[in-house]
Amino acid sequence: MSVTISFNNVIKKYNDKPVISGLSLDIKKGEFFTLLGPSGCGKTTLLRMVAGFNSIEGGEITFDDKVMNRITPQHRNIGMVFQNYAIFPNLSVKNNVAFGLKNRKIPKDEIERRVDHILDVVQISQFKNSMPENLSGGQQQRIALARAIVMEPNVLLMDEPLSNLDAKLRVDMREAIKLIQHEVGITTVYVTHDQEEAMAVSDRIAVMNSGVIQQVGTPREIYQRPANIFVSNFIGRTNIVERSLKKVDNRQVLIMDENYQIDLDDITQYAEEIIKVSIRPEEFTISDTSEGMAGVIQHNVFLGINVHYTVQLSNGENVEVTEESTLGEPLEPGTEVKLLVNKEKINLFHYESEKNILEGDSYAK
The missing domain is CATH 2.40.50.140 (Nucleic acid-binding proteins)
Known part of the structure; x- marks a missing residue:
């Protein structure tokens, strides 16, 4: 259910202009790994390459030892959580979470079991039969997270998932996401430009600038011993x-x-x-x-x-x-x-x- 992710000399170009040039990186199995950097630094581009939404012009991305370059997104067994939640407003919480399982023709009793379990994990069981419009932004974000995790993906990708929440709710949700990720143990790649958010949720962080990784380390290592002036200025x-x-x-x-x-x-x-x-x-x-x-x-x-x-x-x-x-x-x-x-x-x-x-x-x- 969880894999290592390796980037081996990965290259991405737009109109023949390099955006990411020769990037190499290893993400450990079950790790909560964050790509952190300013807007336009390449972090979302890299996330979309993992998902299969962006092409790869050079190098390889592997899950364990399997090269993913030409594997279509639907065959990569990934879960994704976006900043806009993408929840179906006409479906109850239960049916939102069960949607992907039904498309996979999972037996009904198995769907019930998995949905009930993941709603317990994300702590919204009491809203099982509620409609999304009656829930807060944080509760809707938990629905999106549950819907991604219930599919039992090998990799969970999260792109600025808290950017639409107010300040206090962001703090509450980042703590919840960290606990949930550790409980399910899925290899998670998280994208944010918020330094404090990255420090709070991550096992390790890659600080990026202009498509280049400036430093990889634990939050403590990056804050206390930045590799260069850019990292020192960007973190805290x-x-x-x-x-x-x-x-x-x-x-x-x-x-x-x-x-x-x-x-x-x-x-x-x-x-x-x-x-x-x-x-x-x-x-x-x-x-x-x-x-x-x-x-x-x-x-x-x-x-x-x-x-x-x-x-x-x-x-x-x-x-x-x-x-x-x-x-x-x-x-x-x-x-x-x-x-x-x-x-x-x-x-x-x-x-x-x-x-x-x-x-x-x-x-x-």
Whole structure:
């Protein structure tokens, strides 16, 4: 019921213009795998290639060891969930979910058993005899999910399935989808441009840009150790600043400003040059000592758990800083502060290639 999916040097062209060039990737059996990236990056194109809706101009896509390039969509045993649900408004919940099984001429008692089971899994059994128009958007999305899963596909494909829901319902549904996918164990390929959504549901994520995979990893790996500047900027919020890296008495030292330097333990190959530094807002600490980068609070935003500050540094740069609101009253604009940096959580990038130059994973320390 579940397969591995392999992309081997896959190529896709539109009017002889390459959209995806030589992409290779392996998705594990039973994995919840997300294709994440901005609009036009190629993620939906790649999903449609898995489904068989888009042709493949080069390379191979395999399910386990079976090449799927010329297999028609109806013979790939896939389930699909779209952002518009595609529910039949004239059929009850039960009959919507049973629709595909009836087309396959499955025995009536088997249909009843499978439909009842999947409605329990997606937690809408109580609406079995209801019409879709009487249900919420989240409940309709569960119908679409049940209808795809009840067919017992080898692969479940989901294209921006939550984009039509309001913010709170999106959070509820992404948690539900994650639990349901783990319960049924189907290899799932999920497409979204929403970074937070991808982080919440995925076992692993492939971040794409312009048809090229920038990085593949767990949500933690991608957030904490991005492979390049694009990934660092795309996943979550961050501050990118240019700083000097120097060798001082056989130590690698990052010069944050004239009064604040950071010793680095996990970088050895760069002696002295300008680099780019990524610092997430939560990795700054507003210091109550004389140590740190000097700055002035420009404005603050209270967001319940956190307070977001914009701080102008002494060199004129503005950085975002996040602190827990439990630390006291928000600091007012005009307040002079010193900022410390959690050196274990910063990322350093080569100035020209913009690739991460850190060694190892200091987050495990």
